Amino acid sequence: MTTDLVRASLEERIKDVHAMPTVPPTLLPLLHMLELPADQWDMRKIVNLIACDPSLAAQCLRMANSPLFGRSRTITTIHAAVITIGTGRLWDLLTAFCLMDLAPADQWLMDPLAFWEHSFGCALISRHLAQIVGFTQPDKAYAGGLLHDVGEMVNSLLFPKEFRAAADLAFAEELPLVEAEQYVMGISHCEAGRLLAEQWHLPPDLVQVIQCHHHQVPPVPECAALVMIVSLADLLCRVRGMDYGYYEAVQVDLVADPAWLFLVREFPRLQELDLVRLSHELDDFAVEAKRIVASVFHADSK
Amino acid sequence: MASTLVASPHLSDASLDGALVRVRDEIYRACGLFLPTAEWCALQACCQRRLQALGLDSMRDYLARLADTAELAHLLRQITAGERRFYRYSRQLDAFRRVLVPAFQAAPRRDKCLRVGNIGCGGGEDAYTLAMVLQESSRDDWTFDIHALDADQCLLARAREAVYPASALARVPPHCRQKYFSALPEERFALGDVVRSRVRFSPGDLAALASPPFEAGMDVIVCREVLVHFDAATRRRALRRLADALNAGGYLFLAPAESTAGAADHGLRLIHFPAATAYRKPASASLPGLS
Numbered sequence: 001m002t003t004d005l006v007r008a009s010l011e012e013r014i015k016d017v018h019a020m021p022t023v024p025p026t027l028l029p030l031l032h033m034l035e036l037p038a039d040q041w042d043m044r045k046i047v048n049l050i051a052c053d054p055s056l057a058a059q060c061l062r063m064a065n066s067p068l069f070g071r072s073r074t075i076t077t078i079h080a081a082v083i084t085i086g087t088g089r090l091w092d093l094l095t096a097f098c099l100m101d102l103a104p105a106d107q108w109l110m111d112p113l114a115f116w117e118h119s120f121g122c123a124l125i126s127r128h129l130a131q132i133v134g135f136t137q138p139d140k141a142y143a144g145g146l147l148h149d150v151g152e153m154v155n156s157l158l159f160p161k162e163f164r165a166a167a168d169l170a171f172a173e174e175l176p177l178v179e180a181e182q183y184v185m186g187i188s189h190c191e192a193g194r195l196l197a198e199q200w201h202l203p204p205d206l207v208q209v210i211q212c213h214h215h216q217v218p219p220v221p222e223c224a225a226l227v228m229i230v231s232l233a234d235l236l237c238r239v240r241g242m243d244y245g246y247y248e249a250v251q252v253d254l255v256a257d258p259a260w261l262f263l264v265r266e267f268p269r270l271q272e273l274d275l276v277r278l279s280h281e282l283d284d285f286a287v288e289a290k291r292i293v294a295s296v297f298h299a300d301s302k
Numbered sequence: 303m304a305s306t307l308v309a310s311p312h313l314s315d316a317s318l319d320g321a322l323v324r325v326r327d328e329i330y331r332a333c334g335l336f337l338p339t340a341e342w343c344a345l346q347a348c349c350q351r352r353l354q355a356l357g358l359d360s361m362r363d364y365l366a367r368l369a370d371t372a373e374l375a376h377l378l379r380q381i382t383a384g385e386r387r388f389y390r391y392s393r394q395l396d397a398f399r400r401v402l403v404p405a406f407q408a409a410p411r412r413d414k415c416l417r418v419g420n421i422g423c424g425g426g427e428d429a430y431t432l433a434m435v436l437q438e439s440s441r442d443d444w445t446f447d448i449h450a451l452d453a454d455q456c457l458l459a460r461a462r463e464a465v466y467p468a469s470a471l472a473r474v475p476p477h478c479r480q481k482y483f484s485a486l487p488e489e490r491f492a493l494g495d496v497v498r499s500r501v502r503f504s505p506g507d508l509a510a511l512a513s514p515p516f517e518a519g520m521d522v523i524v525c526r527e528v529l530v531h532f533d534a535a536t537r538r539r540a541l542r543r544l545a546d547a548l549n550a551g552g553y554l555f556l557a558p559a560e561s562t563a564g565a566a567d568h569g570l571r572l573i574h575f576p577a578a579t580a581y582r583k584p585a586s587a588s589l590p591g592l593s
Binding site: 174238239240241243247248249250251252253254255274275276277279280283284287 | 330334336338339340396397400401402404405559561562563571572573574575576577579582
C-alpha cells in the first residue's frame, strides 16, 4: 500500500471520534487555572475540583503522605493535602495525575515511562526557557511541553499496526520518530495530536504547540513564541538524555535551529545565554522528570 | 535532586551546596570545566583533600585560596585524575560511531580516509578505543588514520607497548576484547597488532606548539583533559591551533564536562548529539559565526 493510501485510510479512521481517548475531566479546569498567577488561585475551588474526581483525590492524598513531603502525621483531607503539596508543585502534580491514566499502559506501543519522562522533561525545560527569555506565561509553556506529543498516544491507540512499523523504522534506522511516521504513515503525531486537541477543546495556543512543534506547519503569529519555546525544549530534551528510549542519530546546531532563530529575534536576551552551562543544567531536569514520573507511576502500577 | 552529600567535619550541611556552587562556578569561569550536579560528591571529596592538605578549616577560606592559579591547578589535577580506561565517555563514542562515521562515509570524498587526531593520548586508551570502533565500522572502500600525541615520552612508550591491566578493559565490548586482546600473566592484557598498527604515536605538547599539531587536516580531534590545565592565554591559543588542524566540517571532542567557555574566538560551533557535545568547524570556513 502506498503512503497516500495509508494516509487516506488513517484520516478516515481518525475521524472516528469514539476511538479517541476522552479528555480527562479535570484537565480543562486545570488549564483554565493558568489564566491566573498561582497566588490568585482560589483554593476552595481547587479542593472542590479534586474532590469531584475520586481517583485524583486518592492520588493527592497518597502524594501528600509520601516521603517526598516528609510529614509525620497522616494527612486525611484534600484541603490538608493541597496545603502540604503547596502551590509551587500543585498544578504540576494534578496535571500529571490526570494525564497518567489516559491510556492503559498495555496499549502503548512505546515505553510509557520514556514517553512521560520526555513529556515532563520538555515541560520543565519549556518553563525554564520561558523564564530565561521573559515569556509572560511560563506555566503555559510547561503545559505546552507536557502535552506537545499527545499525538503519539493517538497514533499508538488508533493505528497500532502502522505506528508500530513507524516506530520500528525509527529504532532500526535511528531516525527521528516524526520522520519515520511521515515515511510510513504519511501523517505524523503533530496532525494526530491536533485532531485530539481540538476534540478535547484545548486552548488554541496549546493546539498550535501540538500541531506545529516540529516546524512542519508554521504557527499563527500570536502563538509563535509559545510554540518555539516548546519546540526548542523538545530539541534540548532529545539531546540531553530525555529521549524516547532509543538512540536518535542526530546532530543539532542549536543556534541554527528555526526555533532558536525565532526566539533570539523575539527575545534578544537569549543571545547572552551560555549554552554550555544550560546544557549541563538541563541534566538536573532529566533527574527531576524521572522523579516525577516514578512517583506518579509507582502507585498506578500497584 | 536533593544532594546526598556526606556530612563533613569542616562544613555545615547548610553552607555546603552554596560553597560547592561557588567552587564549581569558579572552575567553570577559569577553564570552562562545568561539573554536573551528579559529580558533586566527587567535587566535595576533592575539596576536602585540598582543605586537609592546606590545613584550612572552612570552604570560605578555601574559596579565597582558589583565586590563586596554582591552587586551582592542584584542584583540577585531582578532579581530572580519573582512571584511564578503554571505551570511556560512551555517549561521545555513540556520537562518533553512530552519527559521525556514517556521515563521513556517506560524504562524497576523494581520499576516502577518515583522519582522527588524539591529543594528550596518555597510555593510548582513547586512541586505541577509536581504532577499535573504526575497525568495527570499517567499510572496504574507506580507511582511517589515527595520529596520537602526548608531551610525556614515558606515557608514549607505554602506549606503544599497549599492555593494560584488566581494570582498563572493563568497558570493552566482549567481542572486541576477544578479537583484539590476548591475556598475559598477572591479569594483564596485550592489545593485538590489528589495532596497534592503526595508531601512530608522536611526541607533541599542545601548549608549546607553534603550528597546527598534525601535518594533514583532521576530520575528528579528541583532546580530553588537556586544555583545562592551561592558563587562559595558552588555552585560547591551543584552541585556535586545534581549529586550524581540523578540516572544514571537522569535529573536536573535549571531555564531557569541558567546554571552550571563556575562549570563544576559535570559530568552532557547539554541536549537540544525544547526551554528548562536540565543536564543529563550519563546513564553509569563510563564514564562521553565520548559520
